[in-house]
Amino acid sequence: MQDDIYSFGNGVRVYRRHVLDHQVDRYVKAQAGNLHEPVEEHWFLTLLGEIPAADPLVYDIGCGIGYYTLLLLHERPGAxxxxxEPLPDHAAAIRENRALNGIAPDRLRLIEAAAHVAEGDVCFEAADFSSRVADEGGLRVAARDIAALIAAEARPVDLAKLDVQGAELALLRRIVEAGQAERVRRWIVGTHGDDLFAECCALLGQHWRVVHSDPAPAHQPDGLIVAVRD
Known part of the structure; x- marks a missing residue:
C-alpha cells in the first residue's frame, strides 16, 4: 500500500515504499534488533553520546531516505x-519521513545537492541506494563544495556521517587540503571497495584517531571506519 509504514526497532519509521525488499530481508535475517546497519548504528549512537552539547551539529553526507538523520533527531531533539541528498526521489522521501516521525521542518537543513570537491553541478547516476556521482551520463545535479560549507559553519561539526558510494576519499582529501580537518571532530565513513577502505583508513589516521575499522562489518554492505579528533 502507498501509505504502509515500516517501523525499525529503534523507533524510526519510514514509508515502506522507500525501503527495498532485499533491505527488509536483511533486517529480518540479521536478528539484530531490526536496524538498518547494526554495527554502524552502534558507533553512530556511541559517538553521539560522547558529545556534551545539547545541540550538536551533525552532517549526514549522502543521507538516502534520511534514516540516520531521523535517528539523530529522535535521540537528540536539540541537534x-x-x-x-542530491537524488530528487530520496530528497522527497526525506521530507515525507521527517513529517511521518513528527519532526518539524526547521529542525532539518536539507541540502539537495551532491557533496563535492567544488561548487557547480555534476553527473549523477540514479540507482536507489547505490546512486553516485558519475563521470558522464545520468542526471545533472547541483554540487556543493564540502570544505567550503564546513568552513562557513559558525562552529565545528561535532559528527559527520559519510556514505557517498565511492567519493569518500575525494571528499576527505578536499577537507584536509582545504585546512578544515580540525573543523570535523568525529567521522563515521562508509567505504566502497578494499582500495578505498585502505586509503581512507590511512588518510583518517593522519588527521584523526581511528577507533574502529572493518572492511566488511556484519549485516551491512559497506566497509566502516570510525575516527575522532582528540
Missing amino acids: EAVAF
Missing part, C-alpha cells in the same frame, strides 16, 4: 541536522 542541528544538516543532510545532503
Whole structure:
C-alpha cells in the first residue's frame, strides 16, 4: 500500500515504499534488533553520546531516505541536522519521513545537492541506494563544495556521517587540503571497495584517531571506519 509504514526497532519509521525488499530481508535475517546497519548504528549512537552539547551539529553526507538523520533527531531533539541528498526521489522521501516521525521542518537543513570537491553541478547516476556521482551520463545535479560549507559553519561539526558510494576519499582529501580537518571532530565513513577502505583508513589516521575499522562489518554492505579528533 502507498501509505504502509515500516517501523525499525529503534523507533524510526519510514514509508515502506522507500525501503527495498532485499533491505527488509536483511533486517529480518540479521536478528539484530531490526536496524538498518547494526554495527554502524552502534558507533553512530556511541559517538553521539560522547558529545556534551545539547545541540550538536551533525552532517549526514549522502543521507538516502534520511534514516540516520531521523535517528539523530529522535535521540537528540536539540541537534542541528544538516543532510545532503542530491537524488530528487530520496530528497522527497526525506521530507515525507521527517513529517511521518513528527519532526518539524526547521529542525532539518536539507541540502539537495551532491557533496563535492567544488561548487557547480555534476553527473549523477540514479540507482536507489547505490546512486553516485558519475563521470558522464545520468542526471545533472547541483554540487556543493564540502570544505567550503564546513568552513562557513559558525562552529565545528561535532559528527559527520559519510556514505557517498565511492567519493569518500575525494571528499576527505578536499577537507584536509582545504585546512578544515580540525573543523570535523568525529567521522563515521562508509567505504566502497578494499582500495578505498585502505586509503581512507590511512588518510583518517593522519588527521584523526581511528577507533574502529572493518572492511566488511556484519549485516551491512559497506566497509566502516570510525575516527575522532582528540
